Amino acid sequence: GQGEVYDQYLKAAKLTSISMSEHVPTIYFKCSETRVPPVIRRVLLRKGWVEWDKDKDPEELWSLHWKSGRFKLNDWDRCLPHQRINHCPKSSNITKKDNLHRNIKRLAGSYGPIFNFVPTTFVLPNEYVAFMREYAEREEEKPLWICKPSDSSRGRGIFLISDMSQLVYDQQYVVQEYIANPLLVGGFKFDLRLYVLVTSFHPIRCYLYKEGLVRFATEKYSKDCSSISNLFAHLTNSSINKFSPSLDEHKDTVGSGCKWTLTRLRKYLSGAGVDDSVLFERIKHIIILTMLALWPKIPRQAAGFELFGFDVMVDSELQPWLIEVNSSPALATDTQLDVDVKDALISDTIDLLGFAPAPKEPDEPKKRKQLERRVPSSRPAAEAGALLSSLSSTGKSRGPWLTLHKPAGGARAQAEAGEAKNPLSRSGKVMNRDLSSRSRQTSLSARTLTQGGEEGGTPSVSSLRPPLAPRLRTLRSASSTPPAGSSRMAKENVCLRNKPGEAGQRKEEEEEEEGKENLGGFELVFPHSLELRQQCDKCAQTNSIDIRPFVQHIKEAEIRLRKEARNTRKVAEEE
Secondary structure (H helix, E strand, C coil): CHHHHHHHHHHHHHHHHHHCCCCCCCCEEEECCCCCCHHHHHHHHHCCCEECCCCCCCHHHEEEEECCCCCCHHHHHHCCCCCEECCCCCCHHHHCHHHHHHHHHHHHHHHCHHHCCCCCEEEECCCHHHHHHHHHHCCCCCCCEEEEECCCCCCCCCEEECCHHHCCCCCCEEEEECCCCECEECCEEEEEEEEEEEEEECCEEEEEECCCEEEECCCCCCCCHHHCCCHHHHCCCHHHHCCCCCCCCCECCCECCCEEEHHHHHHHHHHCCCCCHHHHHHHHHHHHHHHHHHHHHCCCCCCECEEEEEEEEEECCCCEEEEEEECCCCCCCCCHHHHHHHHHHHHHHHHHHCCCCCCCCCHHHHHHHHHHHHCCCCCCHHHHHHHHHHHHHCCCCCCCEEEECCCCCCHHHHHHHCCCCCCCCHHHCCCCCCCCHHHHHCCEEEECCCCCCCCCCCCCHHHCCCCCCCCCCCCCCCCCCCCCCHHHHHHHHHHHHHCCCHHHHHHHHHHHHHHHCCCCCEEEEECCCHHHHHHHHHHHHHCCCCCHHHHHHHHHHHHHHHHHHHHHHHHHHHC
């Protein structure tokens, strides 16, 4: 399946990068914005990469395009097989505050309280009446509400209200119930910035970085409504607190500055006698459920990946709450702590994605693509296959190429047709395959790992191809006949595959160990078991995503966590 191809690719990339230490082809990266964080260039140049120059380098030369802003819809279609870009289409379904609220609210209505991990939220002006009703029902409680622009970042435009007369807005705003009982460290409020890497959505692979940031407010927290205008006490955004007059002062427990590492916080909680294992398991469940809300909305493509920044707040009862998800988490390195965390984060991200350089002969796939487009749709598959074979056997030796082909027109032609059409299907009929837009626009060509590079022997890094190339049916000649005994051999192979034995058990154990493998500083959080991986891979193959079994899995895990928490409390009370 596609998931197996993806995992094998990562494994092969890691082994090949070690074996080819003598000569590694140059990998190019592209930064089309001046505001790309310096840590990106610093880490890539340290790894030996070269920055792509638009004035002298061809477009197909770069392997990574990093952009803080949003890409155009056709940017994913134009990517070649070896090229990756750091965003996915439709990811704004969770990275915009209003979209996150709508999607989580919709799933909460379908699956129940398992999705109640976001504070009560209203989008104004569309939900103004509903907000007024909620406000009137809870007027005696006098809860605080925090108001944020729906499409803003870095704490811009945020304010708190305790009375409706204080609500003034001139754009779409998200009004969210303020968590009035946050967990405090030395009297200071904090939140967690967690980094989540999604290397692929088809099949989905979601990783959590083990290290993160703890962002503190710089003045002590107070529930007094008269202090709601003091953003240094109520907001944890580093972009705001770096201007606080008490930033460099030595604060109780927190010390100077406004950041800790996640490791330091966990040591602090452990020293205070707090068992945070249940807390961080619940945080992983929040990440998985948020990804399940996004997964069905991402169109099939192989070029994009996402590095999300999850902002999680913990209340005094150790209950985690998802505040927002950032599509381009801040990578500024203002302090040494930022350098230590974010340099390692980007380095491990690049290693986990397993980039490959541009092919040495980029013209060969182009010639094949041009020739394949000239093949009439009425020509039998056998004649088309022979034509492609003659291309490989003639001309200069350019190394063993394996062509995975799915020609189609541009975006307009695809919209008119309603489906991808393959002129090289059997008997000249149309073969419907729901491939990614990336593979519809380009001819996927890959050097086979088993045959090695141009000179044979150990495969070069340039021979590695993208992990998500779809499986295509092998073109067969209409006059070809199966060899004698092939049917009997196929039946025997099926029986051997279905027969349980030591070899099958060893294979399952190896796959399970591979699923548990942590690469660099990342931990695979979804799918985190062999069974879930198989289900996710099946969804990718059939292009039919049903999140119900995955939500049920999280529900069962939450029940186990609640039981463990009750048992822990009973033991503590008895002692």
